[in-house]
Amino acid sequence: MSPSDGARSGRRGGIPEATVARLPVYLRVLGSLADGGVPTISSDALAAAAGVGSAKLRKDLSHLGSYGTRGVGYDVEYLVYQISRALGLTQHYRVAIIGVGNLGHALANYAGFATRGFEVAALIDADARLVGQRVAGMEIRHLDELEQIVSDHEVSIGVIATPAPAAQEVCDRLVACGVTSVLNFAPAVLSVPDTVDVRKVDLSIELQILAFHEQRKAAGGTRTPGAAVPDDVRSAAVSA
Amino acid sequence: MSPSDGARSGRRGGIPEATVARLPVYLRVLGSLADGGVPTISSDALAAAAGVGSAKLRKDLSHLGSYGTRGVGYDVEYLVYQISRALGLTQHYRVAIIGVGNLGHALANYAGFATRGFEVAALIDADARLVGQRVAGMEIRHLDELEQIVSDHEVSIGVIATPAPAAQEVCDRLVACGVTSVLNFAPAVLSVPDTVDVRKVDLSIELQILAFHEQRKAAGGTRTPGAAVPDDVRSAAVSA
């Protein structure tokens, strides 16, 4: 998303963004395979399990080196290690969750955090009535202490699970504390300096995208409950 | 995937997938503007509020018609209507949530559902102890009744919030009932016929992607002597 990232120190890190987004999927599948005692796997089988094409998978893996044996496949455990290393999962990341409402509550209890080197270091909320309560074995702290908490626990990833109006302010404070990665669950557009990475998870958007395709599918063929199908045909006047 | 379903993208009225993914963002911003009484807005201002480039925004909007007045901008209310229509939000969609654990609980209480024509029609869980309990004013039904519920309520979107091992089976049953859109929160790869749309929301993957970038940023600044210079001097001011 960076407009022009000028000088790239030709070291590792040249992994395409689309590949990075798929590596965690491979990692998860490989984890199950390793647990099942599978020693090696071919790109075809792994691709099928991960829901991608085999050529794409091979190209993805080729970006992090030539691990894999021709005629045999990939060593599962070794590949797990290499992908983990490429993703930076050999390090430990401390996460702070801001906003302990329904969603924050669910996130705090989410088992997926601990499994890959992520540790929920703090739960923070602005509501004084929640402060002191324990969720997932952790005490909720007040938003006023955010800076102190981030500093003490060396939080490197902030998870925003607040209502939308509070999101930008919380984000700004996180960034001011030196947090450079933010995962935003609030339905709001966050503006940050481009040294900071923001990823958003937005349920409402996902539903609306599904709605679009649902409408698309309904327009084509089977029984359509209401009328209102004419809007399908778009302005043919302009586009010749 | 299969080239045969190419009709879905790139036809008349065929809005590019990337554009569809951004339309909900525009819609949200426009909603706030409309509430604030703003009558018209320029592509530049709207793009800034949505966090995209203005050219991209104009091209996105151009895909759904030539709404907008040169020299003036876009009529906010009219644009809200047009985007809503393009996304299919003029229709009503009934959603079933399968799996009422921490996450399903949070989803059931999520206010964003009702706001855009989505209605949570059913909560379903496999745990008999949860059945009959009320969450968000709705009674939890047992998984055995899934087919009946989907049929009775004409559910068109299924939200899977089960543990990973149950996800594929639940998905298969949903598909068998005629559900053609699935939103998957379980950390599992779902395989469906290509008539069905699946979108996945995976917290663990998002964190791992952030970890990758975090590692990349830290690559030059940790304990490297002499190289303590921040990786990029392109510091942009936060929204002041």
Add this chain to the structure above:
DNA sequence: AGCGCTTTGTGCACCCGTTCACAAGCGGCG
């Protein structure tokens, strides 16, 4: 040891999406 089967790794062509730059169009002002 050699041969053939299997699978990786990759060069290449294609396609989607992004960005730039500008002509066309509309409202307001003199």
Add this chain to the structure above:
DNA sequence: CGCCGCTTGTGAACGGGTGCACAAAGCGCT
């Protein structure tokens, strides 16, 4: 009434990602 400045809409160049097809490279069997 005509000109001017502003904004939209879009043609065209550009870049990244995807899929195909194949050469290179191990392994096992004979």
